[in-house]
Amino acid sequence: MNKVTAVTIFESLASGVRLEVYRLLVRNGAEGVVAGEIASTLGVPPTNLSFHLKALTHTGLVSVEQEGRFQRYRANLSMMSELIAYLTDECCGGNPELCGVSVKSVSAECACSSSDDK
Amino acid sequence: MNKVTAVTIFESLASGVRLEVYRLLVRNGAEGVVAGEIASTLGVPPTNLSFHLKALTHTGLVSVEQEGRFQRYRANLSMMSELIAYLTDECCGGNPELCGVSVKSVSAECACSSSDDK
DNA sequence: TTAATATTTCAATAGTTGTTGTATAATTGA
DNA sequence: TCAATTATACAACAACTATTGAAATATTAA
Numbered sequence: 001m002n003k004v005t006a007v008t009i010f011e012s013l014a015s016g017v018r019l020e021v022y023r024l025l026v027r028n029g030a031e032g033v034v035a036g037e038i039a040s041t042l043g044v045p046p047t048n049l050s051f052h053l054k055a056l057t058h059t060g061l062v063s064v065e066q067e068g069r070f071q072r073y074r075a076n077l078s079m080m081s082e083l084i085a086y087l088t089d090e091c092c093g094g095n096p097e098l099c100g101v102s103v104k105s106v107s108a109e110c111a112c113s114s115s116d117d118k
Numbered sequence: 119m120n121k122v123t124a125v126t127i128f129e130s131l132a133s134g135v136r137l138e139v140y141r142l143l144v145r146n147g148a149e150g151v152v153a154g155e156i157a158s159t160l161g162v163p164p165t166n167l168s169f170h171l172k173a174l175t176h177t178g179l180v181s182v183e184q185e186g187r188f189q190r191y192r193a194n195l196s197m198m199s200e201l202i203a204y205l206t207d208e209c210c211g212g213n214p215e216l217c218g219v220s221v222k223s224v225s226a227e228c229a230c231s232s233s234d235d236k
Numbered sequence: 237t238t239a240a241t242a243t244t245t246c247a248a249t250a251g252t253t254g255t256t257g258t259a260t261a262a263t264t265g266a
Numbered sequence: 267t268c269a270a271t272t273a274t275a276c277a278a279c280a281a282c283t284a285t286t287g288a289a290a291t292a293t294t295a296a
């Protein structure tokens with residue numbers, strides 16, 4: 001994780017629409033959600049949603065897979081783990097355990113994001 | 119943690135300058151850093167730094183304490199813990215342990231942020 | 237092939253954010 | 267008190283972001 005990537009991730013989530021999209025995808029885990037369903041669930045016009053989904057996929061925070069004429073989106077949780085590590089790994093001069101924030105890395109077998117971890 | 123607060127925190131960190139400030143404060147833990155030292159360490163003009171510090175303190179991500187004519191800033195790590203919890207607590211329909219991301223809450227005795235946890 | 241569905245791209249516009257210099261406020265030491 | 271130091275507030279401008287509707291692209295079904 002580097003500064004530019006971290007800033008881009010924060011920009012990705014610094015929008016009410018994108019934050020709701022991300023959380024919806026986190027809740028739906030490996031199953032993911034297709035674009036039209038995201039739009040109807042959140043009440044966001046498809047044009048606008050597409051704009052925000054593009055921002056989220058561009059950072060890698062969300063992945064997309066074509067499924068016939070649908071686009072299925074999923075949250076990429078390992079990116080979030082890396083981000084948290086970046087924010088805390090130098091805490092107190094390199095002793096993150098003192099800070100009360102810990103992160104386990106996402107394993108390949110993770111029930112929540114396995115189909116999404118390539 | 120609610121949506122508006124979370125978006126505000128992400129906005130706070132969605133800037134190279136603010137992210138560097140935050141990480142500098144995390145590294146310095148309870149000791150904190152005064153504004154002038156932040157400015158010289160990061161090479162940011164005082165006027166501009168003040169703008170960014172205001173944004174960080176406004177969200178509560180950073181706290182400030184007056185010390186004579188200096189303003190001493192510190193990272194508020196408990197806010198970060200809450201944010202992470204907000205992002206992951208409904209993962210996989212309420213089973214965050216499946217996601218590989220865990221967060222311990224910041225304790226009052228935390229060596230890193232104790233003088234900052236009021 | 238044609239029509240319908242799902243999604244994205246484009247262009248226009250409104251609003252927001254970041255940067256700078258100058259001016260101001262607050263604290264300290266002589 | 268006065269001058270020096272530290273930091274913030276304000277105003278102006280450039281740059282970026284979000285939203286919308288209309289048009290385009292891609293897939294499926296008839």
